[in-house]
Amino acid sequence: MIRIDRLTKIFGKFTAASDISLALNRGESLALWGSNGAGKTTIIRCVLGLLSFKGTITVGGRDVTREGKLARSLIGYVPQELAFYDDLRVWEAITLFARLKGVARVDLDTTLDHVGIPDQGGKRIRELSGGMKQRLALAIALLGDPPLLVLDEVTASLDVCGRAELVALLGRLSGQGRSLLFASHRADEVTSLAQRVLMLENGKVTAEVPVSQFVATLGAGSVLHLHIPAPSRSIAIELLRGHGFAPTLNGVGILVPVPATQKAVPLRLLAEARLSVDDFELLSPRDASLSRENHA
Amino acid sequence: MSTAALLSTDTIEAHAPSMVSNVLTLAWRELRDSLRARSFLLYSLAFLALGLGVSYVSAAGTGSLGLSGFGRTTAGLINIVLLVVPLMALSTGASAIAGDRERGMLLFLLAQPVSRLEVLLGKYIGLAGALIACVTLGLGACSLVLAWQGGTTEPRTMLWLAGLSILLALSMLSLGMLVSALARKASVAVGTAVFLWLALVFVTDLGIMAGTLALRLPVKTLFVLTLSNPLQAFKMWALHSIDASIDVLGPAGLYAMDTYNDLLPWMFGASMVAWIALPLVATAFFFRMRSPV
Numbered sequence: 001m002i003r004i005d006r007l008t009k010i011f012g013k014f015t016a017a018s019d020i021s022l023a024l025n026r027g028e029s030l031a032l033w034g035s036n037g038a039g040k041t042t043i044i045r046c047v048l049g050l051l052s053f054k055g056t057i058t059v060g061g062r063d064v065t066r067e068g069k070l071a072r073s074l075i076g077y078v079p080q081e082l083a084f085y086d087d088l089r090v091w092e093a094i095t096l097f098a099r100l101k102g103v104a105r106v107d108l109d110t111t112l113d114h115v116g117i118p119d120q121g122g123k124r125i126r127e128l129s130g131g132m133k134q135r136l137a138l139a140i141a142l143l144g145d146p147p148l149l150v151l152d153e154v155t156a157s158l159d160v161c162g163r164a165e166l167v168a169l170l171g172r173l174s175g176q177g178r179s180l181l182f183a184s185h186r187a188d189e190v191t192s193l194a195q196r197v198l199m200l201e202n203g204k205v206t207a208e209v210p211v212s213q214f215v216a217t218l219g220a221g222s223v224l225h226l227h228i229p230a231p232s233r234s235i236a237i238e239l240l241r242g243h244g245f246a247p248t249l250n251g252v253g254i255l256v257p258v259p260a261t262q263k264a265v266p267l268r269l270l271a272e273a274r275l276s277v278d279d280f281e282l283l284s285p286r287d288a289s290l291s292r293e294n295h296a
Numbered sequence: 297m298s299t300a301a302l303l304s305t306d307t308i309e310a311h312a313p314s315m316v317s318n319v320l321t322l323a324w325r326e327l328r329d330s331l332r333a334r335s336f337l338l339y340s341l342a343f344l345a346l347g348l349g350v351s352y353v354s355a356a357g358t359g360s361l362g363l364s365g366f367g368r369t370t371a372g373l374i375n376i377v378l379l380v381v382p383l384m385a386l387s388t389g390a391s392a393i394a395g396d397r398e399r400g401m402l403l404f405l406l407a408q409p410v411s412r413l414e415v416l417l418g419k420y421i422g423l424a425g426a427l428i429a430c431v432t433l434g435l436g437a438c439s440l441v442l443a444w445q446g447g448t449t450e451p452r453t454m455l456w457l458a459g460l461s462i463l464l465a466l467s468m469l470s471l472g473m474l475v476s477a478l479a480r481k482a483s484v485a486v487g488t489a490v491f492l493w494l495a496l497v498f499v500t501d502l503g504i505m506a507g508t509l510a511l512r513l514p515v516k517t518l519f520v521l522t523l524s525n526p527l528q529a530f531k532m533w534a535l536h537s538i539d540a541s542i543d544v545l546g547p548a549g550l551y552a553m554d555t556y557n558d559l560l561p562w563m564f565g566a567s568m569v570a571w572i573a574l575p576l577v578a579t580a581f582f583f584r585m586r587s588p589v
Contacts, residue, residue, distance in 0.1 A: 001308075045403075045589075048406075048407045050403060050406055050407065050587070050588055050589075051587055060307065060308030060310060061307030061308060062307070062308075062310060068411065069312045069409050069410065069411050070310040070311075070312055070409070071310070072312070072407065072408060072409045072410075073310045073311060073312040073409035074308060074310050075407075077404075077407040077408075079400070079403065079404055079407070081400070082404070083399050083400030083401050083403070083404055084401055084404060085329060085401065087329075087332065096321065096325055097408060099313070099317070099321040100313065100318060100321055100322075100408045100409065100410055101313070101408060101409060102311055102312060102313040102317075102409070137404075147308060
């Protein structure tokens, strides 16, 4: 469905995507996972043919640079936040985009029902909540029944309930034979919707894994923050170093980078050495880095 | 499954609406949005009020002949058109692309099966339709007032003035859209458009006058410089059409009458058409080159 071959996108001196290659088969669901600035949105905009880039991208065999219009006719796109003329009524927006997508007839009630916003056709876009706007964007994306849905952090501006509802709706839609390419930095969304995950960092692919391996891979970068009484800290550090860990002092305790399958090992070692641990928490590498900076 | 194993070269059948269909869809939406916009309504009302005022006062005056032998009403309307229509068209064009880009609407629109050229043409045609409606309404109302007051301005003259005003509006719309395609922010685009309006309406005239005095420009250069300003081209064409003379414009007018007489309408027309086409082509180029975000 999508083939990206050696995509590179540079903004001035900033490389947003570097030598990215990927493929997405029909009916498959692929997540672009990474923190802000990892390159997810850039890849999506290149797939839509909205940015110039080095490399080639085809959607359904159509080159997005040379046959952008045809390539986009195969895509239903949902942005992070629907930005469209707020004065437009919902039915007007649906009608407009149906025409642009070459959809001759639209059953408005069915279209809105399908995405869970029945009876909203007469409302102006500005009167809709954030969640409803996203559902409207999804309804527009589904016009013409495109074989590929491209979603760019669609739940980022939603509250917890709105997020859960939209993810559930997307889960139902992706199970209907459509391909799904979506960007997210939320692990729960990725595990709910994706079959494969492309992990990105600073515009580069760091791993491409099935979703079953994703959680394990994700844990590899965790940092254990142990709250240990001051007199015991140096002994604990020496002990952990002796077992191959690389602990560092930090405020009320120590930070210990841990692999996914060994998160409890430092706790066991300290317990066996009768060193008390007042509390502990598992941090992401970024949070751990911030914690170190604060301590410094 | 690895990426390499998933590579597929199958081409899926794809259909997208024709260029004409997309342009018309976008133009219709743009036209409706413009006619609903408050700013557009205000401009239209200002144009209507000023035009009606000039028509009423002129028709109620003592005669139909003014200072230099042409209808005082038409001369008054030409000045109103010169002030209001460029401002309206420039600011409308300036907010067309930059505003949509800033709000993220352009990104969403271009993510659909439409090309950039279609979006640009759709916007241009829609906005042009709104401007034409405004000019026609304004000058039409003026004609009615003149007819009611027993004024002497003929319908044919008013129709010709409306046609020229529309050409002026289209040229300023092209220029406004070029500004919009280049600007990063809508506020910058509109500010630049207002500056351009000031420059074209006031500064250019004063600049040419100062240049003529200071540099002793030859009259031919003076005429070419005047012709290169679309507002002046409009004014000269309108006066020439009404009175078959542009000697009211001074040495440049006299020179033009003596040298080019029969060619003058073509020269005015070429200047106006160039001011419509060239900025629009440049807009298409920059719109294609620049990111929609």
